[in-house]
Amino acid sequence: MTWPWLHSFCEWLKSTAISHTIQDTSWIIPATQTVHILAVALVFSSALMMDLRIIGLIDQRQSIATYLHRFIRPIWSTLPVLFATGVILTIGEPSRELENPAFQLKMVLLLLAVVATSLLRRPAIVGSSRWDDISKPTVAMKIIAFASLGLWTAIIFAGRWIAYANTGSD
Amino acid sequence: MDPVLQWLYDMPFSAAIREDAFLFPFLESIHVLAIALVVGSISIVDFRLLGIASKGRPITELTQVVLPITWAAFAAAAIAGALLFSSNAVKYAHNAFFIAKMALLLLAFANMLVFHAITLRGIHDWDRTKMPPWPVRAAGGLSLLIWAGVVACGRWIGFTINSL
Numbered sequence: 001m002t003w004p005w006l007h008s009f010c011e012w013l014k015s016t017a018i019s020h021t022i023q024d025t026s027w028i029i030p031a032t033q034t035v036h037i038l039a040v041a042l043v044f045s046s047a048l049m050m051d052l053r054i055i056g057l058i059d060q061r062q063s064i065a066t067y068l069h070r071f072i073r074p075i076w077s078t079l080p081v082l083f084a085t086g087v088i089l090t091i092g093e094p095s096r097e098l099e100n101p102a103f104q105l106k107m108v109l110l111l112l113a114v115v116a117t118s119l120l121r122r123p124a125i126v127g128s129s130r131w132d133d134i135s136k137p138t139v140a141m142k143i144i145a146f147a148s149l150g151l152w153t154a155i156i157f158a159g160r161w162i163a164y165a166n167t168g169s170d
Numbered sequence: 171m172d173p174v175l176q177w178l179y180d181m182p183f184s185a186a187i188r189e190d191a192f193l194f195p196f197l198e199s200i201h202v203l204a205i206a207l208v209v210g211s212i213s214i215v216d217f218r219l220l221g222i223a224s225k226g227r228p229i230t231e232l233t234q235v236v237l238p239i240t241w242a243a244f245a246a247a248a249i250a251g252a253l254l255f256s257s258n259a260v261k262y263a264h265n266a267f268f269i270a271k272m273a274l275l276l277l278a279f280a281n282m283l284v285f286h287a288i289t290l291r292g293i294h295d296w297d298r299t300k301m302p303p304w305p306v307r308a309a310g311g312l313s314l315l316i317w318a319g320v321v322a323c324g325r326w327i328g329f330t331i332n333s334l
Contacts, residue, residue: 030329034322037202038209041321045210048239059235062227070224153203160199164191 002099010094022092029092036085040159042078044152046071047117051145054120054137064137068120075117095166102165106158113151116144175259187257194257197250204247205324209317211240219310221301228297258331265331271323278316285309 013019022028052058053067090097097103119125120141127138137145178184187193214236217223224232255262262268289305296302 026329030325031322034318034325037206037321037325038318040202041206041208041210042213043210044203044206045214048207048210049214049236052239058239061231074223156203156206157199160202161195164195 001101001104006098007095010098013091013094016091019091019094022088029089032085032088032092036082036089039078039081039085040156043075043082044156046074046078047113047148047152050120051149054141054145056137063135064141072117072121079114097162100162100165100167102158102161106155106162109151109155109158113148113155116148116151119144171263172260175263178256178259181256183253184256184259187253194254197254201247201250201254204243204250205321207243208240208247209321211236211243212317213314215240216310216313219302219313220307225300229302230293230297261331262327265327267323267326267330271320271327274316274319274323278313278320281309281312281316 049058050067050071053062053064059067086097125138125140125144127140187197214224215229215233218225218227218229218232285306289309292303296306301307
């Protein structure tokens with residue numbers, strides 16, 4: 001999906017000095033992608049641990065509260081790394097990202113995954129006023145855990161498909 | 171070596187992966203997803219060995235939960251990776267970053283073997299310690315570095331191979 005204003009923006013971004021530096025320095029894009037994938041590994045694995053625990057597939061010895069406490073933090077602290085590396089990649093190849101349907105889908109899915117993750121600690125979802133004394137997961141928490149697993153999986157697929165759905169000019 | 175690789179290249183399934191517009195990116199996505207889980211889950215153990223996270227938990231308890239996920243993901247990554255390899259076997263086998271990636275995988279394996287055979291013997295003394303002794307921390311740090319290298323080499327393969 002593209003619009004004239006988006007296309008003009010991409011053309012302008014592509015003509016900036018910083019974009020030229022990224023385009024012309026051959027190691028910047030693969031190095032940035034490497035950091036991006038390592039950050040994806042941290043976020044996806046943290047989400048998986050939390051989600052599997054909430055669903056009840058792993059580790060009944062430790063409480064859900066302990067799991068949320070241990071694994072929500074790395075998700076929030078790694079997202080800025082994903083964002084920063086994503087911005088570098090986008091500045092280097094604006095049309096390849098912003099005008100790409102796979103990229104656009106990925107951003108929508110990412111927004112949903114962030115919403116799902118932040119809902120996990122809401123009293124209304126947890127069924128208690130304090131998320132740290134959850135004894136049993138509510139149905140709402142389980143639904144969010146399944147949604148989170150599906151969303152992060154889809155985000156990784158969409159991310160890989162950016163390279164194949166590229167119809168832009170760079 | 172090359173005749174074997176060429177034979178692999180000529181297999182019908184290799185040709186299918188090479189020629190199908192959907193199959194190659196699909197296998198790549200599975201490969202990336204599985205590697206993300208391998209690296210992400212092993213990092214949970216590594217951060218514990220380094221005394222950085224999950225410090226309240228005995229190491230053996232943590233590994234019982236995490237390592238089955240790591241191994242399952244590794245199996246998926248290896249199967250998807252082998253299929254991707256077969257689609258262009260000769261070129262991958264001659265790619266420096268592919269060779270480096272395989273070498274780093276061997277190194278990760280060696281690090282794990284040394285950890286199991288030597289370091290793990292004294293586990294009862296430091297299983298619950300928040301900050302394990304230095305050989306344990308070294309194994310954790312080394313593992314993080316090796317896996318970061320595996321991911322970097324993997325990504326660089328895509329930029330140095332002119333497939334298809």
